[in-house]
Amino acid sequence: MDEDIKPMLHTLVYVKQWGRYLAFAEKRSDTRDDSALNLVMRTGKPEEHGCLEWSPIKDLREARKDGYRSMNPCPVFSQSQETLFLFFICIEGRIREGALSPGQTRLCYVATDNAGETWSEVKDLTETVGGINLLHYKTFAVGPGHGLEVDRSWSGLGSSTTNKRLLIPAYVITKRGNSHSLLFYSDDDGESWQAGKQLVQECGENQVAEVRVNGGTESYLYCSSRSTWGRGLQQVPRTEALSDDAGESFTKLQTLALKETPHGCQGSVLAFPALKRRGAAVAGHRHGGPSSGSGSDTWLLYSHPARGPLNGEGQWIRRDLGVFLRESLQDGGGRDHKPWGEPHILHHGMSGYSDLAEGSAEGHFACLMECGEAAKLRIVFKEFDISEIPKPAGGSMSGA
The missing domain is CATH 2.120.10.10 (Neuraminidase)
Structure with a gap:
């Protein structure tokens, strides 16, 4: 180009x-x-x-x-x-x-x-x-x-x-x-x-994912939305919400576990069937998933810059495009509830918007992302495997 x-x-x-x-x-x-x-x-x-x-x-x-x-x-x-x-x-x-x-x-x-x-x-x-x-x-x-x-x-x-x-x-x-x-x-x-x-809360760019729980007997839409009300270098919670009517309305989660970079940034969310194992990993996956008929039948991936500006940098700087894993929709309602794992960094350095897609093989994914330096951000395609994504603290949890 x-x-x-x-x-x-x-x-x-x-x-x-x-x-x-x-x-x-x-x-x-x-x-x-x-x-x-x-x-x-x-x-x-x-x-x-x-x-x-x-x-x-x-x-x-x-x-x-x-x-x-x-x-x-x-x-x-x-x-x-x-x-x-x-x-x-x-x-x-x-x-x-x-x-x-x-x-x-x-x-x-x-x-x-x-x-x-x-x-x-x-x-x-x-x-x-x-x-x-x-x-x-x-x-x-x-x-x-x-x-x-x-x-x-x-x-x-x-x-x-x-x-x-x-x-x-x-x-x-x-x-x-x-x-x-x-x-x-x-x-x-x-x-x-x-x-x-x-959504009642002030928020903007968003994506949704369909999450099935309790052995597939229930289904929800999970929404991850950019919070737009932060000012200056303030880090505010990202807006997370659930819908039980296929997107006609949403209710905000009690525990907002994701933090925005200053001024917020678009992020991507993707649902995929939980990878289960009985004694051995499936397709090289190292995580133990919920057993059939209990907990969440779906896991979530979320991509977003993992860090804001360093000291002395501009307010709009975003760094280190990361992918996070969540194994349950359980809403803990407390500060110690950490449903998301630590990010797997796809790109170290200046980052921006991203979009996730499920690949052709089980446990294989792709991300299209902005990365680069300052005003020279470029769009890069990168593939990764679920085995590269850190597991959330506490492992798999019960369903919503």
Whole structure:
């Protein structure tokens, strides 16, 4: 890519049906949000001996509206349709986010059923999302990061036509400048979309993961959201919440065990089936997981810069992109409850946004992340195994 072009705000998804990673990002001429040009993508195909064959960078000419710049890619894959929906926002002209007025941001998506070889025409949903008037807000955004498809039958919300729900993480910014997380969701394979209730706490960029507990008899959505109310070098708790109605509403956890870097940062969360063992590790995994029928059937990974600025550095400096493991949704409600393990550092040094994806093999994962030095942050793809992630203190715990 040209050195004068800077990829920013990226997302990653692995689609098993296509046997490919799909990576998306904004293409900018500068690091400022008003310099965004368009969205770009690459696909990565796993080859023998653990290698990946990446396609050339492709401009997504379909993902745009005349007179607007495209930002914040957020893909979600529909298993039933074998279709990937790529959500994004379109912002009018070159107006910076802080100067936006209601009506200058649009909610859009394009779709592909052939791993990005071709795309549908852009669809603007701004004035058709149920349960919210997006034109009432100063601005709003989706992602950046991946969406999710969940099974509503676990929450008793399924219907005779479909049990699947597509989820897009989003946030709105009020006219007073307050930010609140929420989800957009579809129960009809993307034909129509609704807005869930906003989190009461002031928070922004978020991701959700589906966690099954108690032998698979219950299912929750776990939400990890960027806290936006910290000031200066203040470290505030990251907002963590649970939903038992497939994302229509959330309740904040009693124990907020994750800390933000100053001013907060986007983070990624990913759920995967708990790796169980009886006397021997599974797929080289060294952790002992909960036994079948008890505790959590799902583990969580979370990626985020593990450190803020060093002495004398600027307030917005973020360092050491780490991946954390959580083996249970149990909410201890006390200061000594530490559900997350210590981070496995994927990159030492300057870091930023990230997105996690499950790989093609059990216990294998990938992360697309910003890292580098100062104004020269670049987007890097890195794979890792669950055996590299430190175990939470106290081991596996009971379910929610």
